[in-house]
Amino acid sequence: MHVDKKDEALDGVKCIVNTCHYHVEGDYCSAAEIEIQPRNATTTEETDCATFRPLHEQSMR
Ligand code: SF4
Numbered sequence: 001m002h003v004d005k006k007d008e009a010l011d012g013v014k015c016i017v018n019t020c021h022y023h024v025e026g027d028y029c030s031a032a033e034i035e036i037q038p039r040n041a042t043t044t045e046e047t048d049c050a051t052f053r054p055l056h057e058q059s060m061r
Contacts, residue, residue: 003051004032021053 005021009028017023022031034051041047 003034006030006032010034015049017049017052019055020049021055021057022051023055 003022007030009024009026009030010033013029013034014027015023015029016027018027020029022029022034024030031051034049037048037050038046
């Protein structure tokens with residue numbers, strides 16, 4: 001899933017994953033949208049951001 005990186009951070013989202021392409025200073029996310037998985041998760045640890053992209057990854061297109 002290709003998601004655009006915006007100039008502004010996503011309102012109400014704090015993310016400390018500083019190795020993500022979308023992470024911005026202050027622990028914000030600059031992705032246009034994010035998707036969290038999986039359905040039917042039962043613990044905090046089980047959930048993941050599916051929008052995550054490694055910081056130094058080249059274009060995926
Ligand atoms: S895409 Fe997900 S992992 Fe990356 S900064 Fe945004 S919320 Fe964090």
